[in-house]
Amino acid sequence: GDSVTQMEGxxxxxxxxxxxxxxxxxxxxxxxxxxxxxxxxxGLQLLLKATKADDKGxxxxxxxxYRKETTSFHLEKGSVQVSDSAVYFCxxxxxxxxxxxxxxxxxxxxxxx
Amino acid sequence: xxxxTQSPRHKVTETGxxxxxxxxxxxxHRYMYWYRQDPGHGLRLIHYSYGVKDTDKGEVxxxxxVSRSKTEDFLLTLESxxxxxxxxxxxxxxxxxxxxxxxxxxxxxxxxx
Numbered sequence: 128g129d130s131v132t133q134m135e136g137x138x139x140x141x142x143x144x145x146x147x148x149x150x151x152x153x154x155x156x157x158x159x160x161x162x163x164x165x166x167x168x169x170g171l172q173l174l175l176k177a178t179k180a181d182d183k184g185x186x187x188x189x190x191x192x193y194r195k196e197t198t199s200f201h202l203e204k205g206s207v208q209v210s211d212s213a214v215y216f217c218x219x220x221x222x223x224x225x226x227x228x229x230x231x232x233x234x235x236x237x238x239x240x
Numbered sequence: 241x242x243x244x245t246q247s248p249r250h251k252v253t254e255t256g257x258x259x260x261x262x263x264x265x266x267x268x269h270r271y272m273y274w275y276r277q278d279p280g281h282g283l284r285l286i287h288y289s290y291g292v293k294d295t296d297k298g299e300v301x302x303x304x305x306v307s308r309s310k311t312e313d314f315l316l317t318l319e320s321x322x323x324x325x326x327x328x329x330x331x332x333x334x335x336x337x338x339x340x341x342x343x344x345x346x347x348x349x350x351x352x353x
Contacts, residue, residue, distance in 0.1 A: 228332075
């Protein structure tokens, strides 16, 4: 079945460092891909999304490109801030499954001043 | 912020007791979802609804039932709670389902002793 695999955390970076969180997926058809972020004690919020191959989603300095050839959707940010500390979830919405989201296990990011 | 509330926000109960969690939305979105979040598993779909009285199972539906008698309310019931159902439960909504952004509630922390 469809699945999402994220890199293991926690990831600890210094402020202004470059961030990459890897995400790969397995799916039939052409899924939509999402990154959600969860700040401590809160629910998930959409960070960005891409609905077709080669689309780039971007928001708040974060970017991810839908790569069909490598089945990947890696999250990047050029310069992280302490306020980016959170758990990041990669997810896919399969074409034939009523919009259900399948999540990766989450990657915790901690940014130190 | 999307108008989604969950109640209760925290609950402690004993094994074998029934528990009902409520999700209420003010957005008039058609689709509603219940997920559980556990360490190492990300979020996993329990049940979802694609309209009033229309529901379907997710990947971890055993031991759970749902009901949706009004557009705005989606109830999750644990018929006889077990310790393995200790988790954080999130409700989500979306307007059209497929490939649409899901908006998440604040979550309910459930502890089954």
